[in-house]
Amino acid sequence: xxxxxxxxxxxxxxxxxxxxxxxxxxxxxxxxxxxxxxxxxxxxxxxxxxxxxxxxxxxxxxxxxxxxxxxxxxxxxxxxxxxxxxxxxxxxxxxxxxxxxxxxxxxxxxxxxxxxxxxxxxxxxxxxxxxxxxxxxxxxxxxxxxxxxxxxxxxxxxxxxx
Numbered sequence: 074x075x076x077x078x079x080x081x082x083x084x085x086x087x088x089x090x091x092x093x094x095x096x097x098x099x100x101x102x103x104x105x106x107x108x109x110x111x112x113x114x115x116x117x118x119x120x121x122x123x124x125x126x127x128x129x130x131x132x133x134x135x136x137x138x139x140x141x142x143x144x145x146x147x148x149x150x151x152x153x154x155x156x157x158x159x160x161x162x163x164x165x166x167x168x169x170x171x172x173x174x175x176x177x178x179x180x181x182x183x184x185x186x187x188x189x190x191x192x193x194x195x196x197x198x199x200x201x202x203x204x205x206x207x208x209x210x211x212x213x214x215x216x217x218x219x220x221x222x223x224x225x226x227x228x229x230x231x232x233x234x235x
Contacts, residue, residue, distance in 0.1 A: 079184040081140035081152060081192060089132045089139055092151055096169055097123060107206045126155060126168060138192070142172070142185045149176040152185055156198065165193040167203035182215050 084092065097119050105115035127134050136158070142150040150172040157166045167189070172181045193201055202224070205212045 077184075079142050079144050079149065079181060079188055081185075081188050082143055084132055084139040084141055084151070086132045088141065090130070092139075093123065093130060096151075096153075096171070099171070100169075103206050106208065142181065142188075144176075144181060144184075147176075149173055149181045150185060152189060154189060154193075154201075156196070157202070162200075163198060164200040164202055165189070165196070165198050167201060182212075183219065186215070186219055 097116070100122065101112065101115040101119040104110060104118055105112055108115070110118070123130070126137055132139055136156040138152075138154050140152045141148050142152055151169065152167070153169040154165050154167045156163050170182070170185060170189075172185070189201065201221075203216070203221070205216060207213075207227075
């Protein structure tokens with residue numbers, strides 16, 4: 074592990090605007106791969122997802138938290154989570170966590186998730202939820218290591234290949 078700690082610092086609107094373009098494309102690519110969608114369909118769904126969480130792309134939207142992840146003065150990634158209120162007890166939900174490719178494999182993902190736990194406790198929430206694409210074995214291993222459990226699962230089986 075390269076660093077023993079990371080800190081989460083709020084994104085400015087300008088930083089979000091830059092992040093949005095990259096995150097939108099990344100989400101669309103992941104959705105296309107996981108759901109066997111065309112690039113156009115996946116991009117439309119990704120845009121709808123962002124628009125539902127951050128209307129008009131504004132930082133400071135109620136219940137949405139966008140952070141850059143810093144190790145010292147080095148920006149190593151980004152974290153976006155929100156508060157979901159569709160259950161008896163509200164909970165944090167991770168919408169996106171991305172460690173920059175040059176910083177991966179150095180423990181920043183784990184440190185970032187632990188920093189998230191501290192933020193969630195500060196907000197008075199008792200749990201964190203997230204979705205992970207089934208093809209993302211690295212993330213699945215990390216979440217299991219940190220004590221996350223499967224609460225629901227979507228499955229698919231290909232039965233014919235023309």
